[in-house]
Amino acid sequence: MSNYICTMDFGSSKITAAVAKAGRKGLSDLHFTMMPSRGIEKGMIVDSAAFSNSIRAVLRNLLGKSGVKIRNIYTNIPAPNVIVKHSRAIIPLAERGNKVVTPSDVMRVNHQAKVLGANLEEEIIHRIPYSYSVDSKEGVLNPLGLYSHKLESDLLLVCGRMSFVQSLSRAVNQAGYEMKGMALSGIAAAEVVFDPLMREGTCVFCDVGSDNTEMLIFRNGSLRHIEILPTGGDDVTMELAKSVDIPAVLAEDIKITHAFAGDCSRIEEDKEVLIKRNNIYKPVKQRQICEVATAKTREICTNIRRTMERTITCGEVDTVIAAGRTIALDGFLETLETILGIPVRQARILNPGIAGMLKGEDILSGQKYMAYITCFGLLRVAYSYEYPSDNGQNPVSGVSGNWMRRASAKIKEIYEEYF
Ligand SMILES: Nc1ncnc2c1ncn2[C@@H]1O[C@H](COP(=O)(O)OP(=O)(O)OP(=O)(O)O)[C@@H](O)[C@H]1O
Ligand SMILES: [Mg+2]
Structure with missing residues (x-):
């Protein structure tokens, strides 16, 4: 039976939705649509009934285009409802002496950090390994294979405000669908706009939307900082x-x-x-x-620069990629370049899986192209949830794969530890 993945990006100005067939070889048979947002303002649901109706209208439109009966959806979480924080945990590896760090030690310490960082008011959406300490040596990016007495993990947690997640879920249910998963818009978009070269050095992804700007700072492909600015x-x-x-x-x-x-x-x-x-x-x-x-x-761009400089200097940045339909304003990108003092590239969909499906889509030009980036990024994130990579762990979301994969990884690990 075919498995279709459906995603929706709830922006303050528009809602986009996409559906694609998912299989072991990737995504195919892509369809998409867009409508103005109703019932959501500045990332908050202000009229639940109007919001539900607009979800229903968008998905009905998508059904008309694709013929695919959609039951559940993956969505973004609008920036004002997002809390970003670090959570740390430490576990002993051996009673005496040292032991090699294995994937299950890493999963155990990350689970511990997740539990410590969780609270009833928040839903954890992404848990991204930030760094590890191996026997008090900080800043270890990959502790696997190292010997240590204890292992410490620093997780970057991206959480959604529970009340918003519940309201969103309810609105989706009232429209006649189920929520299957969520992702931060910027994390989703970064899945499709980066090519392998951009994953080297320091790269800033900046999505300037209606009321919010999401800024993600990556170093050598790893997400280091997330900043949310109430401007757009x-x-x-x-x-x-x-x-x-x-x-x-x-x-x-x-x-x-x-x-x-x-x-x-x-x-x-x-x-x-x-x-x-x-x-x-x-x-x-x-x-x-x-x-x-x-x-x-100029004020928006100065604000972006100030926020960026809280964590890095402009001189350290190798690439800046800008997205969001605000950049369609004539002169916006040039102003941003002047104020940052570094070249700024307009986001393009470079992920071959998605770009391949868009070949020949004439209607997807200009602002329309920009409008769909998050929605297509969500397709990639949802695909990685449903078809996890071989190590059983999604590198961005930190979501683990199915139990069969985990069991076989465990057997391999025991073998490597003792033989
Ligand atoms: N052709 C255009 N020229 C200038 N500005 C534009 C153009 N088209 C759209 N915009 C502006 O882009 C903004 C909407 O951008 P976008 O669609 O990326 O936001 P959103 O995803 O709906 O909102 P958010 O991400 O903040 O929730 C609006 O302020 C709109 O006025
Ligand atoms: Mg947006």
Whole structure:
């Protein structure tokens, strides 16, 4: 029987959904769709019934396109509901002397750290091994095969606020579906936008959405830091609405059609744009629109730089990859490059499994392409949950594979330890 995986990305401005057939050889038969978000604002569910209806509408649309009957879904967890923290644990390896560290020791210490980091108010979504200490030597990335008396683990835990996870689950159930799993949007997106080369050195992935910006810092392919900033493209819209004195919906239109961030003096001082309001046309100076957009864009980018510099200096960064539809604003990427002082690449889907399925998809260009990155990334994460790699452990999520794999790994480990 075919197994299909369905994912949804709940953004504050739009909901995207994708479904693909999953098999041992990977994903195939991809279908996707997008609709404006309802009932979710700034990453919070503000109207559960409207939110459920929009989930139902999006999935009905996807059914129409794919013919696949969907029962359960994997989703992102919107950034404001995410708590990122470290949890540490230590276990003895031998009563006296030293013993070689085995995969089951690593699983045991990580389990211990997970238990210590858990609480009733939070649901652990990802547990990412950060570093290990082997006999008080810190910063060990892979302790397997080393001899030690004790083993200490530092886990990076990405947790969801329990009340949000429960509300989301309920809304999904009310729409007629089941929640199967979750992932942080940035972790999902990074699954499809990095190529092996970018996994070397220090790489920053920055998703600038409507109200939130997620920043993930990777070193040699390992996730080191996650930062969530309460800023995004809607800040530009709201500032335009305030300064030009127009409703937010109009300001959004003006932003997309007339705004850019950059040298505003290139626009003639008297050039006007006509805005229709209450059936009356109101003239607005285009230079004013651009000045507002430029100032707000600079503020967002400065905020990104400040946040990044809390953990690394710009000089240390090898690659910056930007995603999120906010970067479609003319001049946004250039402003970010100028403020960071490093080249910024627009995210592209480089994962061969997903990129291969997108060949010939003409409708997926421009902002539409950007809109689907998280949703396609979620497909990769969900696939790795359902088809875990041979070591039985998903490297990003820390989710372990099925018991058969674990049992055979255990037999191999006992053999290696004693022979
Ligand atoms: N063509 C465009 N030019 C400029 N800005 C745009 C364009 N298209 C969309 N945007 C802006 O991008 C933002 C939405 O980005 P995105 O779709 O990545 O966010 P989201 O995933 O819905 O929200 P979040 O991730 O914050 O929950 C909005 O502020 C919107 O105004
Ligand atoms: Mg988003």
